[in-house]
Amino acid sequence: MENNNDSFNIxxxxxxxxxxxxxxxxxxxxxxxxxxxxxxxxxxxxxxFSDQVVDENPLETKTEQLSYDxxxxxxxILRVKQI
Amino acid sequence: xxxxxxxxxxxxxxxxYKNITYIEKINSIDDYLEIQQIVFPNVVVLTQDCxxxxxxxxxxxxxxxxxxxxxxxxxxxxxxxxHGEHLSNLKIEGESFISSKNKxxxxxxxxxxxxxxxxxxxxxxxxxxxVLDFSKENTELPISVVDFxxxxxxxxxxxxxxxxxxxxxxxxxxxxxxLTQRFSNYLSRIGLPNPQ
Numbered sequence: 001m002e003n004n005n006d007s008f009n010i011x012x013x014x015x016x017x018x019x020x021x022x023x024x025x026x027x028x029x030x031x032x033x034x035x036x037x038x039x040x041x042x043x044x045x046x047x048x049f050s051d052q053v054v055d056e057n058p059l060e061t062k063t064e065q066l067s068y069d070x071x072x073x074x075x076x077i078l079r080v081k082q083i
Numbered sequence: 084x085x086x087x088x089x090x091x092x093x094x095x096x097x098x099x100y101k102n103i104t105y106i107e108k109i110n111s112i113d114d115y116l117e118i119q120q121i122v123f124p125n126v127v128v129l130t131q132d133c134x135x136x137x138x139x140x141x142x143x144x145x146x147x148x149x150x151x152x153x154x155x156x157x158x159x160x161x162x163x164x165x166h167g168e169h170l171s172n173l174k175i176e177g178e179s180f181i182s183s184k185n186k187x188x189x190x191x192x193x194x195x196x197x198x199x200x201x202x203x204x205x206x207x208x209x210x211x212x213x214v215l216d217f218s219k220e221n222t223e224l225p226i227s228v229v230d231f232x233x234x235x236x237x238x239x240x241x242x243x244x245x246x247x248x249x250x251x252x253x254x255x256x257x258x259x260x261x262l263t264q265r266f267s268n269y270l271s272r273i274g275l276p277n278p279q
Contacts, residue, residue, distance in 0.1 A: 071124055071163070071225075072124065072171060073122065073123045073157065073172060075107075075119065075120070075122075075173055076120050076122060077118070077120075078116075078117070078120070
């Protein structure tokens with residue numbers, strides 16, 4: 001998918017919901033998009049900016065603190081499984 | 084300036100909603116749909132109220148007065164806007180209207196000092212923008228700038244039926260008429276090419 005924007009929202013990763021302190025067991029790259037079961041299950045939204053992308057080590061656990069201004073427009077990418 | 088209740092309990096011109104989504108593109112990849120969208124914190128409805136009223140009165144949706152969509156435009160927080168940072172999440176840089184304290188004028192008791200173009204902005208003398216000063220109103224909205232260039236369309240039925248909880252307030256008639264008159268003037272401008 002073509003996407004020149006580096007920031008996008010992540011709703012779930014590996015089946016775990018995300019809170020303000022991100023902890024994930026795999027690297028999130030710029031183009032990684034997380035699967036949604038359906039749009040009605042969205043409860044928390046966060047945006048990971050390109051300068052917060054972690055390094056390439058896929059086995060390292062990272063904790064990232066997100067700061068995001070929701071009073072400004074933001075872009076989201078949703079990936080929804082077709083039934 | 085505003086009413087915190089809907090006019091006649093329906094969607095109207097001048098209504099302000101929060102968290103409105105504009106879908107940029109949809110791709111189908113394998114078994115998935117990828118939807119790229121922008122979420123705007125606040126938008127104002129620009130479509131003529133008589134058109135909205137006719138659309139909503141046709142319950143069976145069988146007449147050509149049906150609207151496929153209404154036009155809305157985003158509201159940007161003026162504190163972000165004058166710094167050119169209102170679209171920073173989208174990696175878009177806006178024009179700065181900022182001046183130093185001794186060279187500029189204070190913007191509407193905000194403590195922010197702007198240049199002469201910033202004063203023109205607040206006086207609604209720049210055709211592309213319209214400032215709505217909510218500072219004395221009973222609302223959560225900040226002093227906002229409407230950017231007429233960024234208008235987009237959204238389903239009228241979706242706003243009417245699905246976004247009731249995101250309704251914030253509606254502009255009173257004179258204020259919404261000024262806004263929409265300036266919007267129509269902006270759309271109908273004629274841009275001449277630069278002389279070669």
